[in-house]
Amino acid sequence: MLYREAGQFKTSYVSDQAVFPILQDRIGIAVILAIAYVLIPLTGNDFIINAVMIPFLIFALASIGLNLLTGYTGLLSLGTGGFMGVGAYACYKLTTIFPDVNIIIWVMVSGFFSAAVGVMFGLPSLRIKGFYLAIATLAAQFFLEWCFIRIPWLYNYNVSAAIEVPQRELFGIIVTGPRASAETRYLIVLTIVVVMTWVASNIVHGRIGRMWMAVRDMDIAAELMGIRLLPTKLLAFAVSSFYCGVSGALMVFLWYGGAESTVFNINQSFTILFMIIIGGLGSLLGSYLGAALIYILPIILRFVPPELGVPLHAATVEHLTFMITGALIVFFLIAEPAGLARLWQIGKQKLRVWPFPY
Amino acid sequence: MGTLYNILIDPFVQMGTAPDLFVQTLWEGLVGGMLYALIALGFVLIFKASGVFNFAQGIMVVFAALTLVGLYNAGVPAFLALALTVAVMFGLAFAVERTVLRPLVNQPDIILFMATFGLTYFLIGAGEFVFGGDPKVMITDQLYLPKGAVTYKALGGIISVQKLDIAAAVIASAMVAGLAVFFSKTRIGRALRAVADSHEAALSVGISLEQIWVIVWFAAGLVALVTGIFWGARSDVSFALEVIALKALPVLILGGLTSVPGAIVGGLIVGIGEKLWEFYWGPLIGGGTDAWFAYVIALVFLLFKPQGLFGEKIIERV
Amino acid sequence: MRAPGGPDVAVGDVLLAVENVSLSFGGVKAVSDVSFDIRKGEIRAIIGPNGAGKTSMLNIINGFYQPQQGRITFKGEAHSKMRPHEAATGGIARTFQNVALFRGMTALDNIMAGRTLRMRSNFFWQMLRYGPAMSEEVEHRRRVEEIIDFLKIQEIRRVPVGRLPYGLQKRVELGRALAMEPELLLLDEPMAGMNLEEKEDMSRFVLDANDYYGTTIALIEHDMGVVMDLSDRVVVLDHGIKIADGTPDEVKKNQAVIDAYLGVAH
Numbered sequence: 020m021l022y023r024e025a026g027q028f029k030t031s032y033v034s035d036q037a038v039f040p041i042l043q044d045r046i047g048i049a050v051i052l053a054i055a056y057v058l059i060p061l062t063g064n065d066f067i068i069n070a071v072m073i074p075f076l077i078f079a080l081a082s083i084g085l086n087l088l089t090g091y092t093g094l095l096s097l098g099t100g101g102f103m104g105v106g107a108y109a110c111y112k113l114t115t116i117f118p119d120v121n122i123i124i125w126v127m128v129s130g131f132f133s134a135a136v137g138v139m140f141g142l143p144s145l146r147i148k149g150f151y152l153a154i155a156t157l158a159a160q161f162f163l164e165w166c167f168i169r170i171p172w173l174y175n176y177n178v179s180a181a182i183e184v185p186q187r188e189l190f191g192i193i194v195t196g197p198r199a200s201a202e203t204r205y206l207i208v209l210t211i212v213v214v215m216t217w218v219a220s221n222i223v224h225g226r227i228g229r230m231w232m233a234v235r236d237m238d239i240a241a242e243l244m245g246i247r248l249l250p251t252k253l254l255a256f257a258v259s260s261f262y263c264g265v266s267g268a269l270m271v272f273l274w275y276g277g278a279e280s281t282v283f284n285i286n287q288s289f290t291i292l293f294m295i296i297i298g299g300l301g302s303l304l305g306s307y308l309g310a311a312l313i314y315i316l317p318i319i320l321r322f323v324p325p326e327l328g329v330p331l332h333a334a335t336v337e338h339l340t341f342m343i344t345g346a347l348i349v350f351f352l353i354a355e356p357a358g359l360a361r362l363w364q365i366g367k368q369k370l371r372v373w374p375f376p377y
Numbered sequence: 378m379g380t381l382y383n384i385l386i387d388p389f390v391q392m393g394t395a396p397d398l399f400v401q402t403l404w405e406g407l408v409g410g411m412l413y414a415l416i417a418l419g420f421v422l423i424f425k426a427s428g429v430f431n432f433a434q435g436i437m438v439v440f441a442a443l444t445l446v447g448l449y450n451a452g453v454p455a456f457l458a459l460a461l462t463v464a465v466m467f468g469l470a471f472a473v474e475r476t477v478l479r480p481l482v483n484q485p486d487i488i489l490f491m492a493t494f495g496l497t498y499f500l501i502g503a504g505e506f507v508f509g510g511d512p513k514v515m516i517t518d519q520l521y522l523p524k525g526a527v528t529y530k531a532l533g534g535i536i537s538v539q540k541l542d543i544a545a546a547v548i549a550s551a552m553v554a555g556l557a558v559f560f561s562k563t564r565i566g567r568a569l570r571a572v573a574d575s576h577e578a579a580l581s582v583g584i585s586l587e588q589i590w591v592i593v594w595f596a597a598g599l600v601a602l603v604t605g606i607f608w609g610a611r612s613d614v615s616f617a618l619e620v621i622a623l624k625a626l627p628v629l630i631l632g633g634l635t636s637v638p639g640a641i642v643g644g645l646i647v648g649i650g651e652k653l654w655e656f657y658w659g660p661l662i663g664g665g666t667d668a669w670f671a672y673v674i675a676l677v678f679l680l681f682k683p684q685g686l687f688g689e690k691i692i693e694r695v
Numbered sequence: 696m697r698a699p700g701g702p703d704v705a706v707g708d709v710l711l712a713v714e715n716v717s718l719s720f721g722g723v724k725a726v727s728d729v730s731f732d733i734r735k736g737e738i739r740a741i742i743g744p745n746g747a748g749k750t751s752m753l754n755i756i757n758g759f760y761q762p763q764q765g766r767i768t769f770k771g772e773a774h775s776k777m778r779p780h781e782a783a784t785g786g787i788a789r790t791f792q793n794v795a796l797f798r799g800m801t802a803l804d805n806i807m808a809g810r811t812l813r814m815r816s817n818f819f820w821q822m823l824r825y826g827p828a829m830s831e832e833v834e835h836r837r838r839v840e841e842i843i844d845f846l847k848i849q850e851i852r853r854v855p856v857g858r859l860p861y862g863l864q865k866r867v868e869l870g871r872a873l874a875m876e877p878e879l880l881l882l883d884e885p886m887a888g889m890n891l892e893e894k895e896d897m898s899r900f901v902l903d904a905n906d907y908y909g910t911t912i913a914l915i916e917h918d919m920g921v922v923m924d925l926s927d928r929v930v931v932l933d934h935g936i937k938i939a940d941g942t943p944d945e946v947k948k949n950q951a952v953i954d955a956y957l958g959v960a961h
Contacts, residue, residue, distance in 0.1 A: 032833045158672035169663035221824035226814040236797035245783030245812040341502025348495025
């Protein structure tokens with residue numbers, strides 16, 4: 020009886036079109052934001068913030084990016100790792116060439132480089148679809164991986180092919196580099212991710228989101244309705260790669276503090292893909308849920324069994340992670356292709372009629 | 378001008394002036410290509426018989442190699458380990474078909490494609506869990522596979538050919554020839570072709586789909602095992618092999634998803650192509666290009682001939 | 696209601712003319728040298744036994760198939776190859792034999808998708824969902840609600856279309872096509888799989904669309920009763936060839952048509 024929309028009548032199309040028309044949902048979002056912005060920095064220790072919250076947000080952002088392309092537009096991409104890498108290396112080059120410009124600006128600008136590369140590798144989608152397009156994105160992934168190792172200019176000719184993040188400040192506070200505090204980095208990442216999520220939500224609830232979903236569901240009908248397929252698909256590649264690029268830049272600059280050339284490999288692509296499959300294809304909430312599950316899983320496996328008296332080797336944790344992840348993927352694809360987000364929705368449905376069964 | 382020369386002329390000059398190196402590279406590419414082709418072959422077999430895209434074929438190759446070595450290291454004599462591995466592969470194929478492929482049979486290919494990635498991850502985790510994650514050595518001696526190299530003085534230089542590679546080539550060719558004969562001449566082979574054409578028609582003339590699928594999965598498992606042995610012999614047996622497994626995908630694009638000659642030709646083109654490219658053009662751009670050459674070639678093919686060299690043209694109907 | 700652009704065509708004039716169109720796939724001839732026209736404001740039925748090439752004909756008009764020979768003249772302009780986008784912007788909308796709705800979206804979103812061509816607000820405002828983007832959404836939502844009222848599908852607005860019964864799906868599909876404010880509406884077997892009551896409803900909607908919106912309609916239909924009641928003129932295809940063209944009464948009495956339907960060899 021708490022979660023009810025009775026009495027909440029919409030008197031205009033504007034209010035009916037709102038993304039969160041139900042009051043309880045809006046309150047929920049406000050609570051979550053309050054927890055994120057206030058509670059966690061105050062009460063969380065450095066480990067939680069550094070090893071859990073920051074990467075969770077970064078992976079959620081990358082998941083949103085891939086979800087826009089694969090979940091909403093139906094274009095399976097295995098190049099996510101590569102696109103993230105383009106953002107990271109672009110940001111690195113930009114800030115080392117122009118060190119006086121605000122690092123946040125460079126983080127956002129690096130997204131455009133990713134978007135450009137994404138569009139380039141998305142051009143084949145004019146002629147190829149489905150599983151074949153996925154193979155084309157594999158070409159993108161392996162080629163970009165190769166670039167990150169074999170183009171020394173990208174990592175400023177560093178002998179170990181790794182990049183190290185220089186210290187940068189924002190209004191006198193150190194934000195990147197080894198001396199930047201976890202809270203600072205967390206708040207910056209949080210803000211960027213919240214804003215970009217809001218923008219993604221606006222886009223998918225409007226005309227562009229409908230065009231993308233139309234192309235996904237029945238591209239022939241979409242075309243016959245006047246939706247131009249190639250521009251629509253390329254826009255999806257551009258926006259998706261932008262999000263992945265920013266995520267990659269955040270990963271290197273505000274989390275790891277550096278990167279080896281193998282960070283943005285094919286496994287990264289698979290990880291993000293698994294996040295959106297489990298979380299829910301075509302759902303922004305799903306991107307968050309999937310990122311949480313996949314990212315937190317190995318952490319849980321590392322810390323919980325010893326508490327319960329069953330110690331596990333680090334290697335075993337890795338093997339179990341692979342096994343559980345793989346099994347979850349197969350399970351979700353068979354049983355609930357719409358992922359955790361759908362389970363969440365079903366839960367909310369039940370909550371709406373609670374305490375009645377239906 | 379100099380760069381243009383380096384790209385367009387020089388490599389061919391090198392090929393001509395050092396023909397022994399050229400032939401050597403060609404041979405290496407051929408052997409690699411043959412093994413790619415075998416992976417693709419397993420896939421095509423299963424697809425032709427049951428219409429199922431078993432993208433996990435690649436990881437099964439790795440798993441086969443791992444199981445064989447793991448059993449041997451656990452104390453099982455070599456040829457018994459071989460037989461046991463065949464049984465394990467068969468069981469695995471059966472389990473995969475039941476639990477993963479069959480429930481997804483009506484879904485779009487993309488879903489199946491993604492499911493086999495999940496399966497791949499699962500098998501990697503399980504394999505490393507059971508057998509340990511460190512790289513292992515394939516038991517070539519114990520299987521009486523030859524080692525060492527044969528050198529010829531030819532074409533003005535030396536060509537050295539690994540005996541193992543020759544053995545691989547011979548056995549692979551024999552296997553392909555055997556399969557070809559099996560499918561065209563025997564009763565079961567004919568039944569398989571009938572099933573590939575139409576399940577309903579095959580059922581209506583009394584062919585048991587179950588039996589056919591069992592045979593085909595068995596054949597694919599055998600192919601996977603042979604492939605695994607030779608791949609594992611040429612490089613370590615570890616899950617880095619899964620990257621090679623992914624390379625079977627461009628092979629399938631080139632050869633078409635449904636054609637046995639296509640898988641072979643596609644494999645050879647990819648194998649030889651990437652070796653030649655890496656050896657002659659690779660040094661110009663930093664080396665290591667075999668990581669992506671196959672995929673870029675597949676991409677180019679997809680743009681002009683999406684159905685591959687031998688595949689069937691896809692016509693969309695509304 | 697008129698689609699943007701293009702010369703005005705007076706009621707009664709030829710809106711679309713199919714001239715000597717032939718189409719083959721591989722060795723199979725789907726359509727052979729077919730010519731007919733569709734006048735503005737009329738309801739034109741295309742009928743014929745199965746495999747006659749009717750859907751192929753619609754696909755050609757839509758621009759999905761390109762004929763090997765012949766051309767389509769639409770609103771005075773000749774196209775030897777009509778592209779889907781040209782057809783859509785020119786004002787041709789259609790429904791499909793197998794209900795080509797966007798299954799991942801609600802009924803409302805499907806119909807809103809039909810307004811895509813008319814939505815102009817750029818990416819920047821879309822990112823903010825404010826200003827021009829929002830007012831555009833509201834304006835088009837208003838139009839879509841008119842169509843929803845017209846088709847009486849208010850209750851199922853927010854239902855994902857995959858969960859709707861077949862009859863309602865067909866109605867939503869009609870709504871999506873009407874949302875394009877087409878000059879020419881192509882309906883591919885709109886009554887297929889419906890019971891008598893549903894057929895009567897659908898016939899009412901088709902007639903009203905023609906009456907109230909002034910939409911010219913070309914429909915493929917198997918139910919002879921519907922064809923005779925609804926259409927102003929009929930063209931009959933058999934094995935890809937036109938065998939009759941005229942009013943329903945004329946066509947009903949045509950011996951070639953009767954033979955074709957009874958399967959008499961000729």
